[in-house]
Amino acid sequence: xxxxxxxxxxxxxxxxxxxxxxxxxxxxxxxxxxxxxxxxxxxxxxxxxxxxxxxxxxxxxxxxxxxxxxxxxxxxxxxxxxxxxxxxxxxxxxxxxxxxxxxxxxxxxxxxxxxxxxxxxxxxxxxxxxxxxxxxxxxxxxxxxxxxxxxxxxxxxxxxxxxxxxxxxxxxxxxxxxxxxxxxxxxxxxxxxxxxxxxxxxxxxxxxxxxxxxxxxxxxxxxxxxxxxxxxxxxxxxxxxxxxxxxxxxxxxxxxxxxxxxxxxxxxxxxxxxxxxxxxxxxxxxxxxxxxxxxxxxxxxxxxxxxxxxxxxxxxxxxxxxxxxxxxxxxxxxxx
Numbered sequence: 001x002x003x004x005x006x007x008x009x010x011x012x013x014x015x016x017x018x019x020x021x022x023x024x025x026x027x028x029x030x031x032x033x034x035x036x037x038x039x040x041x042x043x044x045x046x047x048x049x050x051x052x053x054x055x056x057x058x059x060x061x062x063x064x065x066x067x068x069x070x071x072x073x074x075x076x077x078x079x080x081x082x083x084x085x086x087x088x089x090x091x092x093x094x095x096x097x098x099x100x101x102x103x104x105x106x107x108x109x110x111x112x113x114x115x116x117x118x119x120x121x122x123x124x125x126x127x128x129x130x131x132x133x134x135x136x137x138x139x140x141x142x143x144x145x146x147x148x149x150x151x152x153x154x155x156x157x158x159x160x161x162x163x164x165x166x167x168x169x170x171x172x173x174x175x176x177x178x179x180x181x182x183x184x185x186x187x188x189x190x191x192x193x194x195x196x197x198x199x200x201x202x203x204x205x206x207x208x209x210x211x212x213x214x215x216x217x218x219x220x221x222x223x224x225x226x227x228x229x230x231x232x233x234x235x236x237x238x239x240x241x242x243x244x245x246x247x248x249x250x251x252x253x254x255x256x257x258x259x260x261x262x263x264x265x266x267x268x269x270x271x272x273x274x275x276x277x278x279x280x281x282x283x284x285x286x287x288x289x290x291x292x293x294x295x296x297x298x299x300x301x302x303x304x305x306x307x308x309x310x311x312x313x314x315x316x317x318x319x320x321x322x323x324x325x326x327x328x329x330x331x332x333x334x335x336x
Contacts, residue, residue, distance in 0.1 A: 012047060015305075069104075082112075174208060205226070240275060
């Protein structure tokens with residue numbers, strides 16, 4: 001993690017047991033972000049999910065991040081992602097502009113076309129139209145952030161001149177990575193993604209990084225965020241116990257959601273997760289070529305999703321034990 005790589009926390013706002021209320025999940029996530037700020041994490045990220053709390057119980061990420069911005073003074077706040085195809089792009093631009101101003105220009109604004117089948121059904125978007133709708137809305141919000149007229153003589157208000165430089169695109173494909181590069185946006189890489197058997201995640205994403213870099217305008221600074229499932233515990237056996245518990249819960253979610261084809265075993269759920277004591281996790285991350293090439297390492301505990309005590313301990317160990325093993329010196333922690 002030398003060379004100025006930023007460290008980010010991605011909290012998915014997933015219940016660790018069925019008794020947790022939404023309010024407690026939100027409070028726990030804010031506590032995690034607060035600890036991350038104290039420990040020198042550079043960014044905190046949340047995702048948007050509709051009507052599917054097992055994937056993440058946050059339909060309104062900008063509202064949540066406004067609360068975080070009022071509580072925490074330094075850490076940057078990101079969306080990974082806003083499912084733009086299900087939103088009015090001008091309203092997203094307006095809400096993002098207000099949040100960016102209130103937070104002191106700390107917003108990192110990530111978009112993607114993804115989302116569960118239930119979400120697209122909820123908003124009456126046909127699956128075959130998903131990419132077309134996303135592309136149209138991405139063009140609309142990009143123009144708004146660039147200062148184009150929304151109606152004759154009227155541009156986005158409040159104006160946010162620098163937010164366009166903090167837009168990110170999430171993509172699974174070479175074409176999507178190239179589009180992000182050509183737009184001068186950041187590239188968000190997922191913690192896991194569909195691929196042929198035997199192909200390591202980092203080797204697949206190395207290709208996306210290459211396509212992205214090749215498409216960047218001359219002189220543009222690359223921004224590459226590699227999201228990874230990471231769970232650190234003081235003891236490897238304890239880490240594996242939590243991981244198995246989380247994987248079994250996730251398998252039950254897939255079964256009840258009617259999508260068991262996504263994974264059928266604990267090993268399949270956890271195949272792209274880095275789990276263990278600090279030495280174990282540091283070695284796993286160091287061997288990940290996409291993480292090495294990224295400008296941002298963004299860690300999330302999903303799908304392990306342990307209780308709050310274990311989650312906070314993992315966040316702490318990642319900053320104090322794992323990151324130093326990867327070459328992140330004390331002077332780099334908490335940098336802007």
